[in-house]
């Protein structure tokens with residue numbers, strides 16, 4: 001025993017080893033926690049961050065900060081439940097799955113998987129609608145501003161956005177799109193840092209103090225979307241060879257990074273809104289502080305940075321979701337005979353978002369609100385808890401738990417998701 005202790009062998013907690021063949025030998029690819037953390041953080045930041053200021057403005061910085069931290073805790077816990085189900089699934093079946101829907105199917109069965117598939121499809125379309133409408137609106141305002149044009153119809157923006165990116169994705173080779181996306185990510189990070197630094201210098205302390213806790217509930221659905229990343233967890237669990245402590249670390253840190261970004265962003269944007277800007281609030285449409293800042297009301301440079309950050313953040317997410325929906329259709333065996341990106345497939349992905357955005361220019365918030373209320377609550381709340389419940393019952397003490405609190409915790413998770421659905425329907 002002593003001899004073994006002295007060897008000081010580092011403890012191995014992985015379930016299997018990822019090997020790849022590099023031409024003449026097998027190489028061990030253990031996956032890195034840093035890489036997985038970045039993958040989670042990158043998946044999390046998307047359209048949600050752009051809708052946040054509009055839904056948090058009515059309640060103010062302090063209440064919305066508290067709710068954001070609460071929603072983050074919730075998404076971490078349900079994320080860990082998905083990781084738990086994924087890792088135990090690997091232990092018991094000896095196979096790793098990469099997809100959330102495949103996991104639902106093997107844990108709960110076909111009916112539930114179809115239901116989750118419906119929620120997943122809805123989420124993709126809702127987010128694509130949000131991207132096309134908002135990406136188009138920012139595009140058209142920028143064009144009007146640069147060339148000093150009169151107001152152009154909003155459908156031109158959304159259609160233009162979808163056509164431009166649809167063409168790039170249709171004609172571009174994978175390597176080109178990967179590089180384009182990486183370039184966009186650099187632009188997003190740079191403009192975000194610039195925006196925080198510049199915005200922080202002109203924060204209006206009085207704007208930070210206003211608070212109305214009763215205005216908080218309508219913000220819940222958008223916060224759920226903003227902090228959602230659960231579809232990527234099975235991929236991370238496989239990349240990290242089923243090592244539960246690495247997976248746990250990636251989930252906690254990978255979601256804490258976006259949370260920190262959201263908190264800073266929320267404070268800077270709400271802090272830049274002055275009482276005079278608020279006087280212009282119309283009673284019917286959603287008042288979006290970002291729209292006011294983009295128009296240059298708090299300085300030209302801040303306007304440019306908000307525009308660039310928003311448009312490029314939308315573009316990167318749009319590319320991700322375009323591929324996500326394409327893969328979903330492929331998994332459903334639609335267009336299985338055709339090439340990677342055929343015209344009918346692209347049309348099926350892009351026409352509905354183009355149509356909805358043209359019909360309702362304000363659909364950005366509605367789409368994200370519906371995505372949170374009907375999809376994220378199910379996929380990121382109810383389903384993880386039910387899967388963990390069923391798996392824990394089936395394998396009893398052989399199961400390794402990642403979330404404490406037993407059934408009471410699972411019931412609480414489901415209860416919060418149901419509350420989000422009810423709140424979303426009350427509006």
Ligand SMILES: N[C@@H](Cc1ccccc1)C(=O)O
Pocket residue numbers: 043044045046047048049123225226227228229230231317
């Ligand atoms: N959190 C992402 C949304 C998302 C949905 C589904 C999967 C991954 C991410 C956003 O705010 O845009």
